[in-house]
Amino acid sequence: MPEESCDTTGLAGLQQDIIDWHTANGGHNNNGNLGHAMRIFNEVVELCIAEGATMQNMADVLLAECSKAVRDGALGVEGTHVQKSEEVADIEILLTLYCYYAGINRRVAAYEKHHSANLSHQWETDNRGVLWRRRRGV
DSSP: OOTTOSOOTTOOHHHHHHHHHHHHTTOOOTTOSHHHHHHHHHHHHHHHHHTTOOHHHHHHHHHHHHHHHHHTTOTTSOOOHHHHHHHHHHHHHHHHHHHHHHTOOHHHHHHHHIIIIITTSOEEEOTTSOEEEOOTTO
């Protein structure tokens, strides 16, 4: 079985550690995947900001993608498993290229982030099963 499979049977190492951490902190997927997809979007926005993107850069991309979805009748409509798989493949391919050109080993970065931040913070689960770091004083 490929390590990247969504089937958790036989997974080892970092991928299984992250899944175990997520569920141990109350994370789930009882309400579909939209919340998890939006959480990815949140992190992509933060990456774009870290690269120097402006509000206008990001608004232009968001408007173009939403306009395409409206044109195709897809905005607000859940796609098929095949469509979602194709988008995940696009993300994986582009993340591979981004990390290559940025000189980032994403597996090492994920390992370090998971072990230094994820395990040391307290987390809250939203109604979609997505984990968010608990802020002090909140």
